[in-house]
Amino acid sequence: xxxxxxxxxxxxxxxxxxxxxxxxxxxxxxxxxxxxxxxxxxxxxxxxxxxxxxxxxxxxxxxxxxxxxxxxxxxxxxxxxxxxxxxxxxxxxxxxxxxxxxxxxxxxx
Amino acid sequence: xxxxxxxxxxxxxxxxxxxxxxxxxxxxxxxxxxxxxxxxxxxxxxxxxxxxxxxxxxxxxxxxxxxxxxxxxxxxxxxxxxxxxxxxxxxxxxxxxxxxxxxxxxxxxxxxxxxxxxx
Numbered sequence: 001x002x003x004x005x006x007x008x009x010x011x012x013x014x015x016x017x018x019x020x021x022x023x024x025x026x027x028x029x030x031x032x033x034x035x036x037x038x039x040x041x042x043x044x045x046x047x048x049x050x051x052x053x054x055x056x057x058x059x060x061x062x063x064x065x066x067x068x069x070x071x072x073x074x075x076x077x078x079x080x081x082x083x084x085x086x087x088x089x090x091x092x093x094x095x096x097x098x099x100x101x102x103x104x105x106x107x108x109x
Numbered sequence: 110x111x112x113x114x115x116x117x118x119x120x121x122x123x124x125x126x127x128x129x130x131x132x133x134x135x136x137x138x139x140x141x142x143x144x145x146x147x148x149x150x151x152x153x154x155x156x157x158x159x160x161x162x163x164x165x166x167x168x169x170x171x172x173x174x175x176x177x178x179x180x181x182x183x184x185x186x187x188x189x190x191x192x193x194x195x196x197x198x199x200x201x202x203x204x205x206x207x208x209x210x211x212x213x214x215x216x217x218x219x220x221x222x223x224x225x226x227x228x
Contacts, residue, residue, distance in 0.1 A: 001170075033211070033213040033214075035213065035214035035215075043220075044205075044219065044221055045215075045218060047216040051214075056214075088154055090214065092212075092213035092214065093213065096156065098156035098159070098169075100153055100154040100155065101153070103154075
């Protein structure tokens with residue numbers, strides 16, 4: 001069973017700073033089918049990145065994804081106030097077919 | 110634009126069956142993959158299962174023995190049944206789908222339905 005481990009658990013940064021979030025898989029992710037979501041309190045998750053590096057429709061270009069194999073990164077180049085939220089990575093294709101990481105909370109410093 | 114809306118009882122007794130429906134608007138349920146996820150209060154996301162309108166399915170092995178999904182094309186709805194529930198099944202349940210060429214991520218989600226398991 002593939003396990004996704006996100007780090008850090010909590011990231012405290014100021015608006016305007018650069019954020020780097022990590023997602024490490026216990027085995028290679030099929031065809032780089034790695035996605036990132038943003039979730040705010042009381043809301044459904046919002047897809048940011050799919051295929052490790054493709055931005056979803058309407059996502060600002062300050063969000064970027066990179067990585068392959070077992071190591072993936074979500075970078076937010078300059079944090080806006082609305083970016084403070086919880087971020088999840090998700091893989092597709094292994095067993096189970098879909099799994100999520102435990103999340104990284106991005107909070108205002 | 111496709112929109113999803115979950116509906117069903119918000120309270121289910123232990124050992125009973127949880128039943129939820131997802132209504133699809135702005136598009137047809139045919140020709141797409143549909144999925145259910147859940148999120149216990151204050152915790153992370155868990156994938157429940159994936160199914161195609163033709164009837165093929167793929168469920169999370171940890172829940173497979175208790176999950177049933179179905180589709181009603183005449184109502185543009187799909188449903189989830191989770192049997193023998195316990196307090197551990199208390200969660201916000203989401204239905205979701207994808208408009209991507211490969212169904213590897215979910216870009217359309219319902220707003221979520223909180224289901225509490227309690228006597």
